[in-house]
Amino acid sequence: MVDVVFRPGQPILHRMFTGDALVLVRSAIVVGDDERGLRLWIPHGGPIAIRMSRDGRGIRDMPFAEWVRQPTELTTTGWHGPNIFMLIPPRQAHSVWWFWDARSTFAAWYVNLEEPVARWRDGGGALAGVDGCDHDLDIWVYPNRNWEWKDEDELDERLAFPEHYWVTDAAAVRAEGEKVIRRVEEGRFPFDGTWCDFRPEPSWQMPTTLPAGWDRPRIRRTDEHVPGPSTGT
Numbered sequence: 035m036v037d038v039v040f041r042p043g044q045p046i047l048h049r050m051f052t053g054d055a056l057v058l059v060r061s062a063i064v065v066g067d068d069e070r071g072l073r074l075w076i077p078h079g080g081p082i083a084i085r086m087s088r089d090g091r092g093i094r095d096m097p098f099a100e101w102v103r104q105p106t107e108l109t110t111t112g113w114h115g116p117n118i119f120m121l122i123p124p125r126q127a128h129s130v131w132w133f134w135d136a137r138s139t140f141a142a143w144y145v146n147l148e149e150p151v152a153r154w155r156d157g158g159g160a161l162a163g164v165d166g167c168d169h170d171l172d173i174w175v176y177p178n179r180n181w182e183w184k185d186e187d188e189l190d191e192r193l194a195f196p197e198h199y200w201v202t203d204a205a206a207v208r209a210e211g212e213k214v215i216r217r218v219e220e221g222r223f224p225f226d227g228t229w230c231d232f233r234p235e236p237s238w239q240m241p242t243t244l245p246a247g248w249d250r251p252r253i254r255r256t257d258e259h260v261p262g263p264s265t266g267t
Contacts, residue, residue, distance in 0.1 A: 080240045081111075148169050
């Protein structure tokens with residue numbers, strides 16, 4: 035899928051899976067796509083679908099031992115989180131997100147540890163996106179480049195259920211985070227101030243609903259090892 039290149043202003047889908055189970059779909063606008071990576075704008079209020087239990091709870095609303103016994107379903111809603119500017123570096127097992135406060139002052143970077151994504155586009159080009167899998171462990175990085183791990187407890191809890199958990203090599207996940215932390219501490223790109231003054235183009239139009247085909251089967255990279263475990267559906 036390396037030959038799939040997206041154009042600025044193009045709406046695409048940012049999708050996350052556990053195994054072959056789709057767990058999160060966000061609508062995004064392409065900011066840019068070049069040798070530095072794919073940049074996406076995911077604004078508050080945009081359409082999403084998220085996997086939830088049938089009583090309306092998410093994976094973080096209960097112990098993992100309970101979650102894996104739950105019947106779940108994809109629920110369409112709006113993105114209730116903050117605006118996200120996201121960089122997906124080529125062939126890297128992480129993405130970097132930029133956050134701003136209510137006064138549009140840069141507040142933090144967020145390093146999301148994840149599988150390298152697969153890019154895809156339908157033959158006609160009307161539907162396109164990236165598919166990946168979240169590795170749960172994350173890193174907060176502040177403007178002064180102090181940093182802290184996030185969700186270590188979730189990773190540890192879920193590793194106790196290898197028959198259900200999609201992370202099969204926790205050491206590799208942490209090693210990826212440590213590689214990024216070295217870049218943070220040295221002030222190297224993208225933690226050098228690049229895009230901290232980003233503002234979306236006023237002309238960008240975010241779709242109000244997810245497009246038909248948003249729940250199509252997962253696309254994998256041709257070099258990707260297919261993991262065994264996944265959450266129940």
